[in-house]
Amino acid sequence: xxxxxxxxxxxxxxxxxxxxxxxxxxxxxxxxxxxxxxxxxxxxxxxxxxxxxxxxxxxxxxxxxxxxxxxxxxxxxxxxxxxxxxxxxxxxxxxxxxxxxxxxxxxxxxxxxxxxxxxxxxxxxxxxxxxxxxxxxxxxxxxxxxxxxxxxxxxxxxxxxxxxxxxxxxxxxxxxxxxxxxxxxxxxxxxxxxxxxxxxxxxxxxxxxxxxxxxxxxxxxxxxxxxxxxxxxxxxxxxxxxxxxxxxxxxxxxxxxxxxxxxxxxxxxxxxxxxxxxxxxxxxxxxxxxxxxxxxxxxxxxxxxxxxxxxxxxxxxxxxxxxxxxxxxxxxxxxxxxxxxxxxxxxxxxxxxxxxxxxxxxxxxxxxxxxxxxxxxxxxxxxxxxxxxxxxxxxxxxxxxxxxxxxxxxxxxxxxxxxxxxxxxxxxxxxxxxxxxxxxxxxxxx
Numbered sequence: 001x002x003x004x005x006x007x008x009x010x011x012x013x014x015x016x017x018x019x020x021x022x023x024x025x026x027x028x029x030x031x032x033x034x035x036x037x038x039x040x041x042x043x044x045x046x047x048x049x050x051x052x053x054x055x056x057x058x059x060x061x062x063x064x065x066x067x068x069x070x071x072x073x074x075x076x077x078x079x080x081x082x083x084x085x086x087x088x089x090x091x092x093x094x095x096x097x098x099x100x101x102x103x104x105x106x107x108x109x110x111x112x113x114x115x116x117x118x119x120x121x122x123x124x125x126x127x128x129x130x131x132x133x134x135x136x137x138x139x140x141x142x143x144x145x146x147x148x149x150x151x152x153x154x155x156x157x158x159x160x161x162x163x164x165x166x167x168x169x170x171x172x173x174x175x176x177x178x179x180x181x182x183x184x185x186x187x188x189x190x191x192x193x194x195x196x197x198x199x200x201x202x203x204x205x206x207x208x209x210x211x212x213x214x215x216x217x218x219x220x221x222x223x224x225x226x227x228x229x230x231x232x233x234x235x236x237x238x239x240x241x242x243x244x245x246x247x248x249x250x251x252x253x254x255x256x257x258x259x260x261x262x263x264x265x266x267x268x269x270x271x272x273x274x275x276x277x278x279x280x281x282x283x284x285x286x287x288x289x290x291x292x293x294x295x296x297x298x299x300x301x302x303x304x305x306x307x308x309x310x311x312x313x314x315x316x317x318x319x320x321x322x323x324x325x326x327x328x329x330x331x332x333x334x335x336x337x338x339x340x341x342x343x344x345x346x347x348x349x350x351x352x353x354x355x356x357x358x359x360x361x362x363x364x365x366x367x368x369x370x371x372x373x374x375x376x377x378x379x380x381x382x383x384x385x386x387x388x389x390x391x392x393x394x395x396x397x398x399x400x401x402x403x404x405x406x407x408x409x410x411x412x413x414x415x416x417x418x419x420x421x422x423x424x425x426x427x428x429x430x431x432x433x434x435x436x437x438x439x440x441x442x443x444x445x446x
Contacts, residue, residue: 042073044442045093045171049192049234049275053421054306054328056275062232064169064192065093075173079104082162082178089166089188096172096196102160102181113204116156119148121205130208132254137210146207153205153221157182160201160222164191172196172238172439179243182222185230192234195439198224199243202260208253217256223263227271239280239438240264247285248343259285263318267325268292272302278309280438285316285343291323294352294379299324306419307332309429311437312347314340321349321378322356328418329356331426333433334363341368348397350380350409357384357414358397362429365390375401377409384414389426 049062056062065072068091075095076082079102085094103111129135129145141149162181164170166188172178172195182201185191203220210216224240227233242261250258264281266289267274281287288307291299303325312319313335320327329348336344347363350356363374371390374397375383385398402408424432435441 041095041173044194045073045095045169050421052419054275054277054308054419055273055304056232056234056306057419057421058304059273060190060232062190062192062234062273062275064190064234065091065167066169067091067167068093068169076100078108079159079162079181080106082181086162086164086168086170091167092165093169093171096170096176096178098176100176100178100181102162102179111159113156116152116159116204118151118155119144121145121148121152126208127253130210132210132216135210137216140209140211141207149205149207153203156204157221164188164193166190168192170194170196174439181224183225185225185227185233187229189231191230191232192236193225193238194234194236195238195442197239197439199241200245200261202242202245203262204260206258206260210254215256216254218253218259220260220262222261223266225265226263227265227267227274228269230267230271231273233271233274235265235274235276235279237278237437237439237442239282241281241283246283262286263289266290266292267303267305269296270299270302272304274305276305276307276310278433278437278441280311280313281315281319282311282313283315287312287315287318288320289318290320290325290327291351291354294323296324300353303327308420309433309437311335311433313337314343315347316343317345317347317376318349319347321351321376322354322380323351324353326355326415327357328420329358330360330420331424331429331433332361333430334361334365336365336369338366341366344369344373346376347374348383349376349378350383352379354380355382355384355412356380357418358388359384359414360387360423360426360429361389362426363388363390364430370404371395371397371400372404373401375409377401377405377407380409382410382412384412386414387426392427
């Protein structure tokens with residue numbers, strides 16, 4: 001059997017074998033799916049993470065709002081409705097219907113960056129005050145202009161931050177989206193987020209730090225989704241990007257890119273037992289940070305994360321970058337399209353005391369991305385790497401890194417008991433992920 005035929009067969013078979021089949025599925029088609037039918041909608045919303053499907057299935061398991069009373073099942077279409085519906089820790093199911101814009105006031109009026117500005121802040125004043133030729137490069141900005149920037153940022157944060165409580169299922173209905181929001185899962189447990197398109201969590205007021213690196217850097221505040229101290233989370237079939245406001249289109253100030261986005265999906269501060277499956281993350285720089293600091297030793301024994309069957313397209317770095325955690329990355333499709341190489345830094349970042357397992361991933365790379373750059377060493381010393389394929393060819397990517405970088409990252413065996421419910425042949429991964437990742441993959445439940 002040819003690889004093409006094998007891929008086609010496996011693409012059909014995965015509807016039974018994969019986690020998508022938990023509620024029953026049919027093959028994808030161009031026709032609208034039935035997920036907006038009330039009976040089917042509720043069945044999908046009450047799905048729980050299947051046993052063995054990644055680290056998120058361990059411990060107490062991840063059931064989200066599956067036990068919610070009917071009175072705790074709501075549909076939202078505005079920023080204020082969304083914020084109110086996901087708050088609190090009682091079991092609840094929240095459907096997002098339509099386009100929700102976090103940068104709107106209570107009446108739905110769009111808010112611009114100027115609406116958040118406080119105490120006379122303008123970018124022009126900020127640039128004039130902290131130009132390295134004026135301020136220097138030895139100290140971080142301080143004084144009244146920096147105070148105004150902080151006050152402005154706090155005003156925006158109060159509006160765009162959406163705090164999700166425990167025992168929540170947040171489900172996007174077909175065609176729904178959330179723009180400009182930063183979803184925060186802080187100290188919560190048992191949360192499911194599925195079927196959402198999340199775009200452009202942009203910071204109107206990035207800060208300049210001349211001490212960051214050799215030449216300074218601009219830093220922004222908001223992640224599209226942030227897990228801090230969160231446990232038992234399933235993040236599944238979502239689409240995350242900068243939307244039509246990519247950092248690549250931003251200007252340079254002080255010789256450095258003016259970045260208005262931080263992470264797409266960051267998992268930090270002793271978060272644990274997380275499964276990230278069948279998502280599409282694309283067109284972004286700092287993608288997925290797991291573990292926030294080399295000095296945060298309280299993360300030891302935590303940050304156990306499974307990342308499988310996702311599409312990672314045209315991303316710069318941190319896919320993921322790991323500190324302390326045991327992170328299992330398998331059966332994902334990494335795609336860098338021609339012309340994206342200028343923004344590419346690395347994919348797998350091996351950080352302090354981490355164990356990153358990367359197996360059976362398919363990488364589609366243009367020829368100007370060096371194989372040795374896929375792995376990045378960030379004070380890490382060990383990694384498990386096996387069965388990965390680049391453009392159809394089996395490649396030892398850790399060996400490629402070690403051949404051009406010193407010191408080496410040691411190859412260590414992967415744990416034998418990693419919770420993997422379904423593993424596919426690597427040559428089938430690109431077709432499977434293309435067919436079933438993202439919100440559209442949930443449209444075909446029966």
